[in-house]
Amino acid sequence: MNYDVIDAVISPKTHLNVLSKTEVNKLLDTSQGGLYTTFRNCSLAVLNSGSSLDDGKELLERYRSFEIRVLQEERGIKLELKDAPAIAFVDGKMIKGINEHLFAVLRDVVYVSDEITGNPNFDLGSEHGITNAVFHILRNAGILRPNFEPNLIVCWGGHSISRQEYDYTKEVGYQMGLRGLDICTGCGPGAMKGPMKGATIGHSKQRIHEGQYLGITEPGIIAAESPNPIVNQLVILPDIEKRLEAFVRAGHGFVVFPGGVGTAEEILYILGILLHPRNSDIPFPLIFTGPENATDYFDEIDRFLAGTLGEEVRKLYTIIINDPVKVARKIKQGVDAVRDFRRLNDDAYYFNWMLTIDAAFQEPFMPNHQNMRNLQLDHTLDHHQLAANLRRVFSGIVAGNVKDEGIRAIEQHGLFEIKGDVRLMGLMDQLLASFVAQHRMKLPDREYVPCYRIVK
Helix, strand or coil: CCCCEEEEEECCCCCCCCCCHHHHHHHHCCCCCCHHHHHHHHHHHHHCCCCCCCCHHHHHHHCCCCEEEEEEECCEEEEEEEEEEHHHEECCEECHHHHHHHHHHHHHHHHHHHHHCCCCCCCCCCHHHHHHHHHHHHHHCCCCCCCCCCCEEEEECCCCCCHHHHHHHHHHHHHHHHCCCEEEECCCCHHHCHHHHHHHHHHHHCCCCCCCEEEEECHHHHCCCCCCCCCCEEEECCCHHHHHHHHHHHCCEEEECCCCHHHHHHHHHHHHHHCCHHHCCCCCCEEEEECHHHHHHHHHHHHHHHHHHCHHHHHHCEEEECCHHHHHHHHHHHHHHHHHHHHHCCCCCCCCCCCCCCHHHHCCCCCCHHHHHCCCCCCCCCHHHHHHHHHHHHHHHHHHHHCHHHHHHHHHHCCEEEECCHHHHHHHHHHHHHHHHCCCCCCCCCCCCCCEEEEC
16 A cells, blocks of 8 residues: 655754764664664654554554655754655645654654763663663753743553543643643553643643643654654653653653553553652652543552552552542642652752662563563562563563564564463453453554463
């Protein structure tokens, strides 16, 4: 099938209008560490904004002839596009928001390559070094706002949700926007778009003109979750672990909407961190919420969490069903407590330095067949360590569902095998089966073919 494409040369509107010759050469040389490939694939995802596609492999194959080149001129740089998705243009001109996101991709890819990777000042083998790298990437992207009171709410949830659930996310976003809260999501559609869309109306009513709608992503997932049109700040972290750390370091409160395995991964990540003994006294508002028809979803999540991580995990989150006003009020109260705590402890408002993140949550996990098969999943582990390995399971399923390399690995080597304690595997089997039954693995119009099998 042929898809409409456009050739174009574009100039930057906001980000990174100057590059060195060395940086340009690295971006043009396809043999140097895959930098061009990363830049090209992330750029293609941004250009595909607005599409309903949630398959990274299919996107790359659909626009196989797409090319992007950096043109260095005396007055700055331009990007030359060949066979770019026509959806990114109106009457032959690129949409301004997509232009901004395209150069944000360039900014982050170049910065990580030049300033983070291989730099002895960033010890990516240590917990402190990884946190320092995350901080510098966020600071370079200009998303840390030191002169603002804490007000950034991270909203997690799936891209494959029902219309009723999507409308609910908008209403919650609207109520939070009325209370002056900004929104951060994974930047894609569904539960990532809804809260931002609602907040824009709340902000407009309150005459808030500097609302922050922050999208945080990484190269592996962006092709399946292209930035939605509401995102006004986009930052790309090098991998999923640094992306997740960016969320919890930058956010002041967390609202989780219905989702699938990606949302389960995020839930396990944050709960695993909060279960660490050093974090027991740090206020961290965390709410699970959805409309009435999401009751069964959160019942399954709650049952799985208590069954795997112990009853005490329920103290770390609040479940609110079908009450957007209550969600907004409670999360605002939580943010106020975060502000008071950080002021008392002289911690930054814009970056949660005090939070302890164990190495198990920071080390990049490669979801290949051997690593998935070798994960230790039993109750001999401390709860926060078990949460880390459970998080890796769901990360692998996300890769097998929507990421280009994961889909190709499944096609070549068969299903991922997940094995462990019989009781744990029973709980996981039940949870994943509920995701499939509720059409939370893929968009509703696309048949789901499992990428895993559970070995009890």
